[in-house]
Amino acid sequence: MTRIGKKEFSNSFTEAFKGDDSGDRTPRQTPGVLYSKAEPTPVSAPKLLAWSNGLAQELEIDPPTEDDVAILAGNRVTPGMFPYASCYAGHQFGNWAGQLGDGRAINLGEWSSKNGIFELQLKGAGPTAYSRHADGRAVLRSSVREYLMSEAMHHLGIPTTRALALVTTGDKVLRDMFYNGNPAYEPGAIVTRVAPSFLRFGNFELLAAQRDKEQLEQLINWTINRYFPHLTEENQILKWFAEVVEKTAFLMSEWQRVGFVHGVMNTDNMSILGLTIDYGPYSFLDHYDHNFTPNTTDLPGRRYSFGNQPSIGYWNLGRLANALSLLFEETEGLEEVLSTYEKIFWDHYYTMMGKKLGLDKVRKEEKELISEFEKVLSEIQPDMTIFYRLLAHVPAEGTPEEILQHFQPSFYNDLEPQEKELLTQLITNYSKRRKNNNISPEASRDLMNRNNPGIILRNYLLHQAIEELEKGENKLFLRLQEAMKTPYAATGFEDLVQKRPRWAETKAGCSMLSCSS
DSSP states (O other): OBOGGGOOOBOHHHHHSOOBTTOOOSOOOOTTOSEEEOOOOOOSSOEEEEEOHHHHHHHTBOOOOHHHHHHHTTSOOOTTOOOEEEOOEEEETTEEEEEOOOSSEEEEEEEEETTEEEEEEEESBOOOTTOTTSOSBEEHHHHHHHHHHHHHHHHTTOOBOEEEEEEEEEEEEEEOTTSSSOOEEEEEEEEEEEESOOOBHHHHHHHHHTTOHHHHHHHHHHHHHHHOTTOOSTTHHHHHHHHHHHHHHHHHHHHHHHTEEOSOOOGGGOBTTSOBOOOSSOEEOSBOOTTOOOBGGGTTTTTTOGGGHHHHHHHHHHHHHHHHGGGOSOOHHHHHHHHTHHHHHHHHHHHHHHHHTTOSOOOHHHHHHHHHHHHHHHHHOOBHHHHHHHHTTOOTTOOHHHHHHHHGGGOSSOOOHHHHHHHHHHHHHHHHHHHTSSSOHHHHHHHHHTTSOSOOOOHHHHHHHHHHHHTTOOHHHHHHHHHTTSTTTOTTOGGGOOOOOGGGSSSTTTSOBOTTO
């Protein structure tokens, strides 16, 4: 175990690629480089609000001292660190956006442990060359959301970046939460983010747009050697792209499993390692709605709605393939790999749904049943999380009245007669199909309860925790931090396993948020 302030960081990325080492943080175009040096901007009164002991243990990091908190707040940089902001490009809401980059994230360097090498990054530590017109800061509201959700997703078993620490700055930050001309000052904060790499599809798109074949090939080879060392030389780039397709398809199926909606699936927010990255206006589903988007900026088109996420994953991979095509005389190989996405996704999806339904086999009949679930749930729109937990204990021979009563806690509205009939018929069909699988009722329930979370990080709970923190109270925040460590059990946190209350349906920050969230 080592303190952050005593660790010798490595900096292999900045040593391998061209960057702007001037330290100039003036917003500008930086053609030909993959990063710009960016010293964090000090804050007035840093205070540690949260520390992930579990992640710290994995990284072999000692609990922070006052000097370490100064590092986490951007007030101190050790001699071994090389703070920088990454330069990348991307497609945003389907349109080419050109050069983007880390506008409020600063990489400190690479931390080595017995579990691997990880990048440590401060989000909200001040302006960089890619901040454009922004201040490079983050508010407490968005920082709490990122810190808690990063760790919640990890404990759900979903590939994600992690959050090590949350520090309040003592400074106020001006934000227009909904971009509606009503800016207000909010308390500032900084999250320490952790990942093996923060490389995105947009890093490769940037070099392709600049027609920089040499650096594009160098970046691909560096990425393969570091994160995909098992790949052989022959057709290496195609094999690598195939793994990115696989990882992305799996991630999409996992988001669908728990009802997670990212909200901003731009190509600059897509991890090359298949991680959930950049938590902004995300949400879990409350009522089951394929058209739900938590992002006000995504209206009215709902490009990044829950039901669209798998197809957007494919679209984004297409943009990555287009970038890689700069290195190919013929694109058939890339097109062939990209075309495997649909089958890979559906294979993952049906396997995942089989587990959600407690089935040990997913054949044609089970696939038809899964489609029926999608149709009926979209019609009656129960609370997704509560419905699937109740499904594990549905009476095998229940009457229609017993079935409706069993699922009553998941309903947001009274069901119409037709909807009641749809649900009871679905459950009747499900009970018959479950009997035809070679799995005991006990094993089926266990399988379901290991794949259907009992507790999720709902936006209204986050909103309440943030309101308390802004008043100097942390009781709910600490409870959420603990509850997210055992999402499939939820034991001792039954009061948090509740539907979204009526008051939260239209309250700002409880249903929809903006990209600045």
